[in-house]
Amino acid sequence: MLRSLTRELRFLRRDRGALFWLALAFALSVIAVSFGIAEVREQRATIATLVEEDAADRANALSTQQDWGGAAYYAFHLTYEPPSDFAFAAVGQRDTAPWKHRIKMLALEGQIHEADTRNADFGLVGRFDFAFLTASLAPLLLILLLYDLRASERTARRHDLLVATVGSPRSLWLPRATLRVLGLAILLLIPLWVGAMIEGASPGVVLQASAIVIGALLVWWLIVELVSRIDASPSVLLTSLIGLWLALAIVVPAISKAAIEAANPVPDGGEILLLQRETVNDAWDLPKDDTMEPFVEQYPEWREDSVIDEGFEWKWYYAFQQVGDQTVAPLARQYREARLERDRDAGLVSLLSPTSFVERAFEKLARTDAMAMVAYEDRIRDFHEDLRRFHYALIFPKVEYDAARLEDLPQYDPSR
Numbered sequence: 001m002l003r004s005l006t007r008e009l010r011f012l013r014r015d016r017g018a019l020f021w022l023a024l025a026f027a028l029s030v031i032a033v034s035f036g037i038a039e040v041r042e043q044r045a046t047i048a049t050l051v052e053e054d055a056a057d058r059a060n061a062l063s064t065q066q067d068w069g070g071a072a073y074y075a076f077h078l079t080y081e082p083p084s085d086f087a088f089a090a091v092g093q094r095d096t097a098p099w100k101h102r103i104k105m106l107a108l109e110g111q112i113h114e115a116d117t118r119n120a121d122f123g124l125v126g127r128f129d130f131a132f133l134t135a136s137l138a139p140l141l142l143i144l145l146l147y148d149l150r151a152s153e154r155t156a157r158r159h160d161l162l163v164a165t166v167g168s169p170r171s172l173w174l175p176r177a178t179l180r181v182l183g184l185a186i187l188l189l190i191p192l193w194v195g196a197m198i199e200g201a202s203p204g205v206v207l208q209a210s211a212i213v214i215g216a217l218l219v220w221w222l223i224v225e226l227v228s229r230i231d232a233s234p235s236v237l238l239t240s241l242i243g244l245w246l247a248l249a250i251v252v253p254a255i256s257k258a259a260i261e262a263a264n265p266v267p268d269g270g271e272i273l274l275l276q277r278e279t280v281n282d283a284w285d286l287p288k289d290d291t292m293e294p295f296v297e298q299y300p301e302w303r304e305d306s307v308i309d310e311g312f313e314w315k316w317y318y319a320f321q322q323v324g325d326q327t328v329a330p331l332a333r334q335y336r337e338a339r340l341e342r343d344r345d346a347g348l349v350s351l352l353s354p355t356s357f358v359e360r361a362f363e364k365l366a367r368t369d370a371m372a373m374v375a376y377e378d379r380i381r382d383f384h385e386d387l388r389r390f391h392y393a394l395i396f397p398k399v400e401y402d403a404a405r406l407e408d409l410p411q412y413d414p415s416r
């Protein structure tokens with residue numbers, strides 16, 4: 001086998017077409033990894049800047065307040081989902097879903113969905129990153145490297161002579177194809193490994209990503225091998241393989257995406273925003289008991305302090321903000337569950353498309369998949385609940401204002 005590989009390596013050095021495709025694979029891998037690293041570093045720099053500005057803005061806003069209600073109203077709090085150490089390889093849902101929000105003590109769901117202008121999906125192809133390269137372009141490069149190994153020899157009428165000389169077809173075609181597949185895998189993975197070292201990615205994650213790349217190439221190698229055994233001209237084989245690639249990489253994902261969206265309708269984020277705003281705005285004209293009763297059902301510990309003695313009180317104001325969230329809670333849950341259901345269905349359908357399967361596998365490793373984005377929204381809700389409980393404990397019992405107590409404000413923790 002080693003002697004056969006050495007022989008094929010000499011042949012490969014003289015095959016300018018194969019060398020071109022291999023060099024192109026390496027160049028595209030370098031570009032994809034470089035773009036990914038640049039993107040995640042820009043996101044980290046943005047987060048670092050926003051964290052500093054957010055703290056300064058909040059301190060400035062709180063310095064001028066004289067009561068708990070005003071302090072809660074004017075203080076913004078930054079929430080964010082930092083990119084993982086492997087996010088450079090698969091930008092994933094971070095390209096279409098918000099990964100930072102500034103929230104305050106008002107109704108939360110509207111604040112989440114106000115920035116949700118691209119929540120559905122940005123497009124079928126997406127950003128050029130390493131996941132896209134591995135899933136979509138690497139199979140095409142593999143096809144171009146392997147499709148005419150047999151056909152070109154048949155066309156030149158050397159096929160039977162070569163097989164007879166070597167002794168068996170396997171001894172001839174296996175080393176030749178192995179060398180090209182192995183070369184393509186290595187040239188794709190070297191930039192990934194370098195990028196992983198630069199970003200400090202976990203060796204376990206890098207090992208899994210490497211296995212995904214190799215596995216994907218082996219699947220497509222098997223497909224090319226089966227098709228190339230057909231006794232046809234190189235042009236016919238190439239057309240057939242590219243047609244198969246288009247079906248598995250483009251047509252199947254597009255059709256399945258449309259079918260999944262039809263089967264799992266997702267409420268528009270604007271519907272949640274509009275309903276919440278209508279609920280909050282209408283509360284100004286309703287009897288205050290209509291607001292306080294549903295509020296104390298959610299927070300029974302403040303029942304004794306829920307009586308409104310004046311025309312306007314902060315506790316009433318924040319109560320109808322809370323009721324606004326309670327009103328849209330069923331729609332928000334439907335929005336969340338429908339997205340997760342779409343993601344689960346897409347995972348099942350991806351078994352029919354190597355392209356979709358590889359991209360989803362990379363997004364999961366990079367924590368840039370739909371599950372990660374939903375988990376970020378859940379962390380926002382948990383943090384906002386901490387803010388509410390902190391402020392309610394000061395506003396409802398009418399605790400005397402003491403700015404020093406604001407030093408104990410809950411702090412957002414992205415790792416929570």
